[in-house]
Amino acid sequence: DIQMTQSPSTLSASVGDRVTITCRASQTITNWLAWYQQKQGKAPKLLIYKASNLARGVPSRFSAIESGTEFTLTISSLQPDDFATYYCQQYNYYPFTFGGGTKVEIK
Amino acid sequence: QVQLAESGGGVVQPGGSLRLSCAASGFTFNNFGIHWVRQAPGKGLEWVAVVWFDGSREYYAESVKGRFTISRDNSENTVFLQMHSLRGEDTAVYYCARSSAYDGSSFDSWGQGTLVTVSS
Numbered sequence: 001d002i003q004m005t006q007s008p009s010t011l012s013a014s015v016g017d018r019v020t021i022t023c024r025a026s027q028t029i030t031n032w033l034a035w036y037q038q039k040q041g042k043a044p045k046l047l048i049y050k051a052s053n054l055a056r057g058v059p060s061r062f063s064a065i066e067s068g069t070e071f072t073l074t075i076s077s078l079q080p081d082d083f084a085t086y087y088c089q090q091y092n093y094y095p096f097t098f099g100g101g102t103k104v105e106i107k
Numbered sequence: 108q109v110q111l112a113e114s115g116g117g118v119v120q121p122g123g124s125l126r127l128s129c130a131a132s133g134f135t136f137n138n139f140g141i142h143w144v145r146q147a148p149g150k151g152l153e154w155v156a157v158v159w160f161d162g163s164r165e166y167y168a169e170s171v172k173g174r175f176t177i178s179r180d181n182s183e184n185t186v187f188l189q190m191h192s193l194r195g196e197d198t199a200v201y202y203c204a205r206s207s208a209y210d211g212s213s214f215d216s217w218g219q220g221t222l223v224t225v226s227s
Binding site: 001032034036038043044045046049050053055087089091094095096097098099100101 | 142144151152153154157166167168169202207209210212213214215217218219220
């Protein structure tokens, strides 16, 4: 199975900060990677698909890039609505696998 | 709008069985694969299974293979997850999710989840 290593596991930040979350795949997954946002008690929400494509309705302060097996999600200016847990997911091979999650907390 | 609604969760004893349902609306159901994803209390997301748009293929996580079966009824716009030989580690919120319209594989719509508790 492909392992997705996500870091950091927790991130403390303030409104307006630039935030970066990294996900590394244990083998090549080309660009078959998604990012999800999950708020407490709610279902996850798709933010990014195919490594760098913004899902409809997602604010442009979210962006993502890929570099080989390393994938990065950036929030350019953290807003109050962005405090949540973020997960990466590879969907190049079954079983699909998620990263362990990054909880973005208020500093 | 796209809607997915899970049902069938509850408390079951170890070794027991349960069948979850995922009722879909707001889109052409038989054009999309449907996945089950679970989340144990306080833990991360774990992909469980997928059934293709036409029911022709299914894939499972190793942790549930041989115990869980995913199926769909395209006439009823519903996907099922039949769970047997349940264990404590199967305790989780179970979400169904749609293969996305963007790329056919990410998950662009999710249900609200149904809680399965395996306990004596």
